[in-house]
Amino acid sequence: MIRFYNSLSRRLEDFKPINDKQVKLYSCGPTVYDFATVGNWRAFIFVDSLRRYLTNAGYSVKHVMNITDVGHLASDMDEGQDKLEAGAKREGKSVWQIASDYTAAFKLAAASLNLLPPNGYEGKHDSFARATDFIKPQIEIIQQLLKTGYAYQTDQAIYFDVSRQQDYGKLSGQSLADKQTAVRSQVVSDPAKRQPQDFALWFFVVGRFAKHTMRWDSPWGAGFPGWHLECSAIIHATLGEPIDIHTGGVDHIGTHHTNEIAQTEAAYGTPLANYWLHNEFLLVEGAKMAKSLGNFITIDDVKAKGFEPLALRLFFLQSHYRSQLNFSWTALQSSQTFLRRLQAWSDLQFQPQLGHKASAAKSYNAVLSRVNQALSDDLNTPVALASVAKLPELAEADGVDTAAQKILLDQLEDLFGLDLSQRQDLDSDQKKLLAKRESARRSNNFPLADELRQQLAATGVLLNDTPHGAIWSRAG
Template identity: 40%
Template sequence: MKLYNTMSRQTDELKPLEEGKVSIYTCGLTVYSQPHIGNWVAYIYWDLLVRILQVEGYDVTRVQNITDVGHLTDDGDAGEDKMQKGALREGKTAWDVAQKYIDIADHEAYGQLGLIHPTHLPRATDYIPQQIAFVEELEKKGYTYTIDDGVYFDTSKLSDYGKLARLDIDGLEFGARVADTGKRNPTDFALWKFSPADEKRDMEWESPWGTGFPGWHLECSVMARELLGDQIDIHTGGIDHIPVHHTNEIAQTESLTGTTFANMWVHANHMKVDGTKMSKSLGNIYTLADIEEKGYSVMAFKLFVYTKHYRSEGNFTWENLEAAQNRLSHWRNVAALRHQTHDSLHQNDEMDPSPAAIGAIREALSDDLNTPEALRIIDETFSDIEARGFDHINHHTLTELLEAIDDILGLQLIESTPDITDDQKRLILGRTQARQNKDWMKSDELRDRLAVDGIAVRDTAHHTIWEYK
């Protein structure tokens, strides 16, 4: 298994800390608003990573946090807490807002997109004592200082701060907002923020330094350590996490543990819409509900995501989604062939493409999650299968191929392609007999009755094939 490691800037072979086991930490959603399609892109890739690792025989333990407190709007230390902002916007408590969007995210991730549930899905607010203890340990080691608005990590104590992003620390300057906070260095970051004296927050806790709430970066370091240990195999996230969030995670974790935090840092690129960044002001932020309202399948969106490599920038358009829907429809009709073929004398055909395709798909995805290549292999294999004719389609190996694709890509090809009913099969048989009798009116009538049920029929030289419309 090879992955592009942001830390080394090269594709590295995965060498787990413990043979046969892989630990993964994924930065999760901040649950202050409705997730949009751009949010889901990275999680689709990380789900794929887990799937291919499991197929390759690894025992995967993955932690994906839920940020329900402390994520500041500017990713720095002077912005507004996103959860508190969401509470003010909706006229609810931050606790109620968090639960609302946790429920929505759970439904979309595991109900609609069919993602594998992480081993652990911890909420930041469930780890407040551990976060306080983490800061206390850093304080004892001399890495912190306290100013009017909170406790900060002193990045000047580290000679390698910014190594993940390869930051030019000397070239950084204070911005207008951070200059007023009293931070010693532009890169210093909040470990614990104090609640404003004139404001009662929904989410605040007592600490040795005063009433307040944890900094955003702290929660990931703490939950990764609590649930996976001082060292992990893979840390995933979006490319926007590299210069600030992940850089600060590394700083505080490695300062406390004295060892490498993650052996591999893997980052997904963003997706634009119609070539521009998603923005509420532009009205180009779409949700899974928007996709379904336009008549597209959520699985088509998932397949669309796979058309680009995870490290490449994507571009969502309705035309691109239409192409993905057509591709998925074609794949589902190939999957439906398993209901129309049977074991035959040709079941040991050495030219059957299915077994080799399974190995080729796994090989492509084990090479830095090369999804475009995996899709190309599937397209080519399905075309080969269709060209073979019914008598040469191996029912057993086709089913195995579909199961493998579902296990690896999670597209639910088998689940979404049930067999037609006995009554519908009798209609197809009746239509075939009508055609043999040249009763074209009867044939057309039966075809139209099938079409009402969402079933299309296609005639070949020797067979009638049914497909989903």
């Protein structure tokens, strides 16, 4: 039985999808006003791992991820400047160019981390659901909320009236009274708001937003949607409510996801999602990594320091998604070293001279069984990887059953996405050098053997002499 920690119930629950072996999965994606930080990537790698596991477990997963390319203000409480407008001003570009550039950068980085593209929607650009492609569905939700009395209009915006929602805040466990206390000290730009915690569904291009570039016509006047609305509209248009799983970071619980639930349930009278899964923060020196704090690191920073993007992926998988994780270059180096060991073990598939005992295949099956058992328990990737880490040691003891190893590698690739099954054999020239070197070694021509070892090293191939012959690995 698969179990997940459901943020809505605040306990571990057996996973029971709505439709047997079909899973509807939605993930909050990036706001494309700048490069995604490695803290952002923790959330995206988490949901990718979740999807991979469910697919490997036999479920057909329909996954939708949005891209926020309009309406995300600096504050989740509808205050401050639109982040894309700020990005355009920073770089001297149009907001449309900012959105295009950083969407492209996100997709490129996602590919380097082996993230599976969303498969539950196909738009005019790609399979990501952009907020600006769902303006009409967002307007339709607002119309429904106005009709049922859950929304109201001021001169500046249309707001959701949170006082109408009796169980508002059930996801966070924070009562409306508690939230009123929390926001009381904040500056509210619209004095006509009934409560400070009411959230915007639609901003009119007046006052502070009179020069807002992104704007659309609506039944109430030109404007643009509030940030929280897009996810509800996209889910309604692509997956339909309720969905099985909604994911995001813990920072979304108190406001963004709470508001998603409120507007969807008010508009359609049905739950938004049955399971809410949230990943914890990535910390830097004990503080949350954030652009606003100036302590953020990007994929380009990781690569500039000589690390593989997949080492970062492995770094995240070595910690449980619900545990806070402190980032350091030393910790990332440990993950890269671990990745190198797994790559060297994978390369043994091309070296049948190792031979194997009958126990090798049984060892692989035992490892895979422990991996699946760990992943079924709230996606416990660190425990799963602890079993995977034993594979190089098992090779030393039992040799390698190359046929069984290839089957295991395919399974591990499906689950972890570390490219271990995509490793390449030596090229023909390297194989010739290796054969000459092995012949020289057997003939006790050690000077020639050393020379050929150096030639192989120059091509990135390192050798380890064993009783079975020379075992090669690729230099890091």
